[in-house]
Amino acid sequence: MTRHIPWMLxxxxxxxxxxxxxxxxxxxxxxxxIVVAAVSSFLVAYRYYALYIARSxxxxxxxxxxxxxxxxxxxxxxxxxxxxxxxxxxxxxxxAGPLVGPxxxxxxxxxxxxxxxxxxxxxxxxxxxxxxxxxxxxxDGKSLGELIRMEMGQxxxxxxLFGAFMIMVIILAVxxxxxxxxxxxxxxxxxxVAATVxxxxxxxxxxxxxxxxxxxxxxxxxxxGLLLAIIYGQSVALSPVWxxxxxxxxxxxxxxxxxxxxxxSVLPVWLLLAPRDYLSTFLKIGAIAALAIGIVIMAPPLKxxxxxxxxxxxxxxxxxxxxxxxxxxIACGAVSGFHALIASGTTPKLIASEADAxxxxxxxxxMEAFVAIMALVGASILDPGIYFTMNSPAAVIGTDASSAAAxxxxxxxxxxxxxxxxxxxxxxxxxxxxxxGGAPTLAVAMAEIFSHVVGGPAMKAFWYHFAILFxxxxxxxxxxxxxxxxxxxxxxxxxxxxPSFKDTQTxxxxxxxxxxxxxxWGFFLYQGVxxxxxxxxxxxxxxxxxxxxxxxxxxxLATAVLFRMKQDRYAWVTMIPTAWLxxxxxxxxxLKLISTDVKVGFLxxxxxxxxxxxxxxxxxxxxxxxxxxxxxxxxRIDAGLVAIFLAVVLALLxxxxxxxxxxxxxxxxxxxxxxxxxxxxx
Amino acid sequence: MSDLLNRIRQMARMMVGVQDYGAxxxxxxxxxxxxxxxxxxxxFRERQEARxxxxxxxxxx
Numbered sequence: 241m242t243r244h245i246p247w248m249l250x251x252x253x254x255x256x257x258x259x260x261x262x263x264x265x266x267x268x269x270x271x272x273x274i275v276v277a278a279v280s281s282f283l284v285a286y287r288y289y290a291l292y293i294a295r296s297x298x299x300x301x302x303x304x305x306x307x308x309x310x311x312x313x314x315x316x317x318x319x320x321x322x323x324x325x326x327x328x329x330x331x332x333x334x335x336a337g338p339l340v341g342p343x344x345x346x347x348x349x350x351x352x353x354x355x356x357x358x359x360x361x362x363x364x365x366x367x368x369x370x371x372x373x374x375x376x377x378x379x380d381g382k383s384l385g386e387l388i389r390m391e392m393g394q395x396x397x398x399x400x401l402f403g404a405f406m407i408m409v410i411i412l413a414v415x416x417x418x419x420x421x422x423x424x425x426x427x428x429x430x431x432x433v434a435a436t437v438x439x440x441x442x443x444x445x446x447x448x449x450x451x452x453x454x455x456x457x458x459x460x461x462x463x464x465g466l467l468l469a470i471i472y473g474q475s476v477a478l479s480p481v482w483x484x485x486x487x488x489x490x491x492x493x494x495x496x497x498x499x500x501x502x503x504x505s506v507l508p509v510w511l512l513l514a515p516r517d518y519l520s521t522f523l524k525i526g527a528i529a530a531l532a533i534g535i536v537i538m539a540p541p542l543k544x545x546x547x548x549x550x551x552x553x554x555x556x557x558x559x560x561x562x563x564x565x566x567x568x569x570i571a572c573g574a575v576s577g578f579h580a581l582i583a584s585g586t587t588p589k590l591i592a593s594e595a596d597a598x599x600x601x602x603x604x605x606x607m608e609a610f611v612a613i614m615a616l617v618g619a620s621i622l623d624p625g626i627y628f629t630m631n632s633p634a635a636v637i638g639t640d641a642s643s644a645a646a647x648x649x650x651x652x653x654x655x656x657x658x659x660x661x662x663x664x665x666x667x668x669x670x671x672x673x674x675x676x677g678g679a680p681t682l683a684v685a686m687a688e689i690f691s692h693v694v695g696g697p698a699m700k701a702f703w704y705h706f707a708i709l710f711x712x713x714x715x716x717x718x719x720x721x722x723x724x725x726x727x728x729x730x731x732x733x734x735x736x737x738x739p740s741f742k743d744t745q746t747x748x749x750x751x752x753x754x755x756x757x758x759x760x761w762g763f764f765l766y767q768g769v770x771x772x773x774x775x776x777x778x779x780x781x782x783x784x785x786x787x788x789x790x791x792x793x794x795x796x797l798a799t800a801v802l803f804r805m806k807q808d809r810y811a812w813v814t815m816i817p818t819a820w821l822x823x824x825x826x827x828x829x830x831l832k833l834i835s836t837d838v839k840v841g842f843l844x845x846x847x848x849x850x851x852x853x854x855x856x857x858x859x860x861x862x863x864x865x866x867x868x869x870x871x872x873x874x875x876r877i878d879a880g881l882v883a884i885f886l887a888v889v890l891a892l893l894x895x896x897x898x899x900x901x902x903x904x905x906x907x908x909x910x911x912x913x914x915x916x917x918x919x920x921x922x
Numbered sequence: 923m924s925d926l927l928n929r930i931r932q933m934a935r936m937m938v939g940v941q942d943y944g945a946x947x948x949x950x951x952x953x954x955x956x957x958x959x960x961x962x963x964x965x966f967r968e969r970q971e972a973r974x975x976x977x978x979x980x981x982x983x
Contacts, residue, residue: 314949316972318941327933453966455935509974510967514938517974521937586939586973721974 247287254280258358261546262351268541271617274354275535278613282606285362290370290602297802297810298374302595307381307588310914317381319592322599329587330604331521333369333579334528336415336715337572337787338608340678342616344780345569346627347557349547350620352566357616360567360574361609364817368575368791370601371798371814372583377597378913381589384580385732388797388892390912391804396895398736400793403888404581405729406881407786409757411578412722413764414783415715416501417775420493420765421677422708427486428477428668428701429708430493434486435469436516436713443515455518462519470705474668494769497719498762505723505754513720520714527686527710531614534689544620544627549652556632556651557676558777559839560831564824568784573612575821577790579605618685625655626663626672630681633774634674635861644673668701676776679715683707726757767874772861781832782878785825789889792821796896803903804911822893829886833879842882846875939973940966 257277261269294300308319320328345353375387382390385404389397423430442465443458451457476482488496504512553561558569572578583601591597619627628648629637637647641657648655664672667687672680687704691697730753735742741749768775795818802811835841838848852859853868862868903910932942943965950959960968 312949312953314946315941315968318945318949320936320941321929321932323929324933324936328936328939331937447966452963453940455938455940456931510970513974514970518938522934525937724974 247284250280251284254284261354265546268543269546271535271540271542271621274350274542274613274617277354278358278610281358281362282610285366286598286603286606289362290366290598293367293370293602293813294598297807297813298371298597299807300374300594300597302593304594306377306591306594308590308592311380311589316586317589320590322592322596325587325590325592325596326600326604327525328590329582329600330607331525332582332585332587333576333604334524334608334611335572335718336418336679336711337576337578338612339615339682339711340418340780341570341573341784342612343619343678343681344557344631344776345566346544346616346619347548347555347631348551348562348566349545350542350616351546352551352562353570353616354613356566356570357574357609357612360570361605364791364795364821365573365575365579365609366602366605367813367817368577368794368798369579369583369605370598371801372580372794373588373591373597373601375798375801376584376588377591377594380914381586382584384584384794384797387584388793391797391800392892392895392899396892398733399888399891399895401729401733403786403793403885403892404790405726405733406884406888407577407790408722408726408729409760410764410779410783410786410881412501412719412726412761413768414776414779415718415722416494416497416761416765417768417779418677418679419497419712419715419719420490420769421675421774421776422679422683422712423488424490424493425487425671426477426669426708427483428473428705429712430486430488431473431476431482432466432469432705432709433712433716435473436466436519436709436716437512439465439469440512440516440519443518444511447515448510458515459518459522462515463523466519466523466709470702470709473705474701477668490769491766494762494766497765498758500716501719501723501762502754502758504720505727505758506751513717513724516713517717517721520710520717523710524714527707528611528614531618531686531689532610534686534693535614535617538689538692540617540621540689540692542617542620543622544624548624553837554839556628556636558780559837560781560828564828564831565781567820567824568781568788568828570612571784571787573609573615575788575791575817576608577787577792577794580790580794615682618682618689621688622681622685623655623659624653625649625659626684627681628653629655629660630672630675630684631678632674633676633772633777635772635774637673639671639673641673666697666700667704669704674774676774678776679708679711683711723754723757723761726761727753730757767877770870771874772871778874778878781828782881785828785832785882786885788821788825789829789885792818792825792889793892795821796892800896800899800903801911803900804906804909805913806903806909808900808904822889825889826886829882832882833886842875842879846872846879849875940969 254277257273260273261277308317311317342353376382385397385401388400439462443462446458551562625648628651629644637644641660645655645657645660667684683704686707687700690703691700731741731749768779771778795814798814799811799818802808831840832842836844838845849859849868849872858868862871943962947959
């Protein structure tokens with residue numbers, strides 16, 4: 241009994257902190273209350289819920305050999321120290337998602353997002369990661385697609401693979417769009433990001449020929465290069481010659497990124513991808529740690545309201561009400577389907593003992609949720625006037641400081657044009673108006689926090705560009721790696737019809753598959769960049785829906801496996817989050833399709849524009865009949881995409897039900913694990 | 923202290939997909955004494971190719 245006392249104390253502290261966050265009105269709440277509430281909830285959830293799942297639901301067995309033991313080869317299958325493996329797994333799941341989603345969700349206030357991140361990760365996100373890791377670990381580290389094929393049949397596997405490819409395309413488009421939004425009209429940011437390309441090429445050559453394998457050494461050299469690029473970026477931006485040369489419009493940047501993606505993904509990996517991955521991984525871990533330390537030292541008060549008037553819908557940052565749209569806006573950080581691909585990737589092949597699975601599967605996801613909480617805190621310590629100035633589309637607030645100040649003040653968040661101009665000047669940008677996408681907002685917040693700890697106000701511009709660089713760097717790495725992964729997925733898919741396409745070494749199929757992948761995400765990127773409402777408005781919900789649907793698919797697989805293990809009395813552990821995700825994604829998807837509100841429904845929006853076009857009218861923000869047609873076409877493509885996602889998830893729901901019913905009828909467990917006796921015999 | 927530094931170094935390398943070379947050599951000596959062992963450079967290149975060139979290219983959002 242006494243061993244539970246410390247945990248009870250932690251639970252009481254957490255409950256107290258959460259009630260301070262939830263109940264105080266009027267006076268400003270300190271950000272540390274959110275951090276304390278989150279950390280104590282996570283600790284208690286890990287101690288009790290994760291261990292309950294491990295012992296009762298999965299029945300982990302520390303004496304059962306893992307793939308790393310059974311198939312040890314010193315390369316892919318290596319029994320790895322759990323702290324080292326935790327780092328590996330966390331670095332693979334943490335990306336831009338948990339940083340961007342919460343920033344966008346802050347338009348409804350900090351309270352809804354905080355509650356969803358904490359409850360979502362404990363009951364859904366971490367459960368999903370942990371279950372997939374467990375399932376893959378018991379099956380030689382097979383991938384999600386293979387696992388679905390093994391447990392639910394060939395057709396289900398093929399549908400899931402197709403769904404995963406479409407999701408990859410949307411993720412790449414959204415990530416690239418965030419980079420475009422962050423770098424457009426920003427010569428300083430553009431110069432620093434562009435400088436990473438020659439820097440990475442140098443690092444690639446260094447690790448290839450000069451000092452092979454010296455990752456630490458070359459990363460330090462790279463870091464020095466990055467800091468120099470940020471410092472000299474300011475002079476470049478101010479130079480009358482170089483400043484304009486590094487100033488690009490969003491459309492120009494869109495084409496630069498598409499070209500970059502196409503070229504980078506066919507270069508040898510050691511030349512550009514690997515060295516940039518070193519930089520972005522270490523910078524990401526360093527920046528996350530620095531942000532945590534910075535928040536604790538600064539202990540900033542939250543300036544955003546706990547709940548804003550936008551919970552009912554009609555917010556400027558993204559459309560739609562709290563339910564279901566908050567739950568798809570914060571995707572990564574609360575629950576992310578993409579993690580199912582990571583948890584069935586390299587990690588299950590490296591895990592040394594089944595006893596390590598809870599800390600890696602469940603624990604690393606809690607850590608990711610903590611990153612999401614920090615992003616939410618970052619967005620909420622900014623003056624709400626600044627937040628809405630940065631995140632509202634130009635169509636709503638105009639493009640100059642006085643129109644933006646008037647529009648945002650009218651929303652109920654008073655701000656002066658001077659403050660807008662001063663903030664832009666502080667961070668070394670021409671403008672901060674309508675810099676949607678989350679990254680610039682987070683960068684302003686990070687500049688606020690870091691400059692409080694190191695350097696004071698004079699360092700704000702440096703820290704802002706450091707934050708932009710850090711975000712852009714790992715997004716570009718993800719674009720490059722994701723294009724490659726998408727290409728392999730597409731080759732697998734096409735090979736279902738044309739078997740010869742699977743040969744990943746032949747030039748022809750590789751180039752065709754790469755081209756198709758780049759064209760697919762490039763199409764959505766271009767659409768987002770030219771979208772008069774800012775793109776993020778349209779694409780982020782589609783991304784959120786697709787990512788949460790992948791999570792639902794992974795949890796359905798987990799449910800099917802539990803039924804096949806004859807552990808169905810514990811299947812509520814995965815069925816509850818599955819049901820919640822299905823409710824959220826299906827209703828969000830349906831609203832996107834059939835809502836009559838033109839701000840929410842794609843088809844309603846298309847109908848409004850095509851009715852106007854038939855009359856020969858041109859509706860703002862279109863400026864010509866061609867733009868009208870473009871908008872209608874985009875709406876219909878988006879609607880088709882959402883319909884495909886709905887069909888994929890419903891089909892897999894049917895396969896899951898069928899599998900579960902068959903498993904209940906069977907007398908024995910039917911799950912296709914590598915059996916223990918065989919394990920012992922080998 | 924040097925043990926801690928070594929662990930941090932190992933974790934940092936593992937974050938970018940490079941396993942411990944010592945463990946690989948040990949594995950080869952214990953299980954495949956007849957097979958040739960890759961040098962550190964070969965090992966490093968093999969790991970790079972496995973992480974980025976194969977099917978594990980996916981990273982999270």
